[in-house]
Amino acid sequence: MDTNLPVSSQPRVVIVGCGFGGLRLAQQLRKAPVQVVVIDRNNYHNFQPLLYQVATGALEADSIAYPIRKIFTGQKNFFYRMADVQRIDSASNTVVTSVGDIRYDYLVLATGSLTNFFGLESIERNAMQIKSIPNALNLRSFIFQNFEKALLTEDPAEKQALLNIVVVGGGPTGVEISGSLAEMRRSVLPKDYPELNLKNMQVYLVEAGPALLGPMSKASQDDAKRYMDELGVRVLLNTSIKRYEDSRAYYSDTDFIRTENLVWAAGVNGAEVPGLPVEAITRNKRITVNSWNQVPGLPNVFAIGDVAFMTTDDMPKGLPMLAPVAQQHADQLAANLQRLLRGESPQDFKYFNKGSMAIVSRNKAVVDLPKDVHFRGFFGWLTWLFVHLMTLVGFRNKVVALIDWAFSYFSTDQALRLIIRPFSRKDMKDDQGKKSAEHRTATTEYNPTPPAIQV
Ligand SMILES: Cc1cc2nc3c(=O)[nH]c(=O)nc-3n(C[C@H](O)[C@H](O)[C@H](O)COP(=O)(O)OP(=O)(O)OC[C@H]3O[C@@H](n4cnc5c(N)ncnc54)[C@H](O)[C@@H]3O)c2cc1C
Known part of the structure; x- marks a missing residue:
């Protein structure tokens, strides 16, 4: 056929x-x-660099996805099969x-x-990932559902587990998502959840290596760490989470952080x-x-x-x-x-490195350009917004994203915190177990033994 x-x-x-x-x-x-x-x-192209904004309620999913058939309207030699x-x-x-x-x-x-869950089955079964639009929507629902549950419990340990968020992986995705969550804690959650004592909510960013943003310049790494400190994110370097059971993310055989919200952004x-x-x-x-x-x-x-x-x-x-x-x-x-x-010889690929950037939160981003050019702060943030806006597929998506960002910036609010399709831990197991079973045998090693830390 x-x-x-x-x-x-x-x-x-x-x-x-x-x-x-x-x-x-x-x-x-x-x-x-x-x-x-x-x-x-999928019948759409997914702009992955903005997934974390869908997960944290800054953008709607259809701002970062575009139907494949629509992109190719008019291209006569093009055929698509889903x-x-x-x-x-x-x-x-x-x-x-x-x-x-x-x-x-x-x-x-x-x-x-x-x-890549590095063969860590308890994490694969119970952690959230952020590789697709359904993942991002699930993450958004799951975190907001847990805030709702936190209102209902009298047990302080359970309340803390529901509020704490642990992001594993200090690359751009981990930095972006933890920065965004910390900002949400500061500007959005006090308005929505005045009954919760948000001082009990901690955002942790756990990185196995010695610095955040490993492949970027030392200046960007230091700036990112400083921004995280300013936002109140607890950054744990040289630390790896190897087990996640009973709402406990273990960073040694016996030491753990209590959390219902573990986000795995540690590798692919x-x-x-x-x-x-x-x-x-x-x-x-x-x-x-x-x-x-x-x-x-x-x-x-x-x-x-x-x-x-x-x-x-x-x-x-x-x-x-x-x-x-x-x-x-x-x-x-x-x-x-x-x-x-045409019967000619192919030519070798040459990579043109245009630089790299990561956003931490409002007015805070780091940018590395070729020839050791580094900048940060408001100008870095504007550069990040401009580059991502220009590379989004589709005029409508660009306009909607710009409006959402402008609204969030001037109102210090995020409009999108609907729990439209509730997501449970059972759904998580089904979703992740099926899709990544063949990757469970991954041989790449995830961090050597972590040093003990105090949390
Ligand atoms: C959260 C996140 C943030 C990121 N941020 C940045 C960033 O800021 N800057 C940057 O440069 N890069 C970033 N990246 C990385 C960037 O998105 C990838 O490098 C890029 O998407 C790779 O493009 P690709 O075409 O190889 O694969 P993808 O864009 O991942 O596309 C793969 C496609 O293949 C389809 N597919 C896969 N397997 C099958 C199959 N068996 N059958 C049918 N279809 C299949 C998928 O549905 C998907 O549409 C980020 C990635 C993530 C996850």
């Missing part, structure tokens, strides 16, 4: 995943003499999907990444698809590619973005899992596929 795709005399490029890489590649092939078939399990890709059969040039098999001439895997694995040669798959489930994004031994199979493991002279440990890498891979591969079709 070929899922009713039209027969074409042109070669078919099948792209699995319509995230940053897959979307850009399909757009760049709009004038190429190929049939472009995009497969994604499906889960389950396996690749490279011998027959076919992908096996939840809606049938799809044949390819060229296959591009742009499947992104999944949360590649979202590999079964069927590729085992030697092409790295320890954290990424697909090894050469400098043309080609999978070794499979001349017509390519991988781009987070799932692709590519090393360069400058980056012998592999390119970072970032949106600009996925987009630059896509640009280069679009040109290379057209070179291959």
Whole structure:
């Protein structure tokens, strides 16, 4: 079965995943003499860098998602099938999907990444993650449900567990979400929950390494830590949470933080698809590619973005899992596929590092640019807002996000704290257990032994 795709005399490029890489590649092939078939399990493109704003009620989910079919309206060589890709059969040039098999001439895997729980089952079963829009909405509901429950209990330990929030992982996602939650504690919750003593609510940010924002400059790391201190976030460095049971997040065999709200942002694995040669798959489930994004031994199979493991002279440990890498891979591969079709040799990928940034809260952000340029504070915050606004897909999304941000800024309030679809720990187990079961065997190690700390 070929899922009713039209027969074409042109070669078919099948792209699995319509995230940053897959979307850009399909757009760049709009004038190429190929049939472009995009497969994604979701019928929308998700702008992941703003997920934490959905989780903390700053933006509505449909401000950061855009329907795939709408993006490609008018692109005549474009076809989309909503499906889960389950396996690749490279011998027959076919992908096996939840809606049938799809044949390819060229296959591009742009499947992104999944949360890495480092094989810690109690955490995988009970922690919240933030990789998708449903995750972000669940996180928002779950935290607000727990505030409601905190009003109902007389037990101080239970109340504290319901109010405490522990975010694990001091990278940009962890910093952004804990900063945002701390700001919510300061400006939103006192208005909504005057009966709760919010001094009992702590936001913890737990990082296994010695600094926040590991890959950024020392200046950004120090600024981020200072901002966290100003916001009252308890930052625990050189510390790892390895067990989470009975509302206790353990950072040693016996020491724990009491919390009902554990947010896991400590790492990701590649979202590999079964069927590729085992030697092409790295320890954290990424697909090894050469400098043309080609999978070794499979001349017509390519991988781009987070799932692709590519090393360069400058980056012998592999390119970072970032949106600009996925987009630059896509640009280069679009040109290379057209070179291959013309019988020319492909060209090597070169990464252009545009810099990195992280927002901590209102008026507080850090920015590193090439040539050791660093800035922070209000100007950094404005830069972050501008870059994210410009890169959001869709004019409507840009306008709605701008209005929501302007409203929050001038009113020091966030409008979006509805518990529309209540979420329970049982839903969490179902949601995460199913999606990441195959990643449980991840071999990458999560932090050595943490030192004892006082909390
Ligand atoms: C919370 C968060 C914040 C981030 N912040 C930043 C930031 O500030 N700056 C930055 O540069 N990067 C950031 N990133 C990383 C950035 O989002 C990724 O690097 C980028 O999305 C990678 O693009 P991609 O195309 O490789 O994969 P993705 O954008 O993840 O897209 C993968 C797509 O593949 C689909 N898919 C996966 N498997 C299958 C399958 N088997 N069948 C069908 N469809 C499938 C998924 O539904 C998805 O649409 C952030 C990530 C997260 C989670």
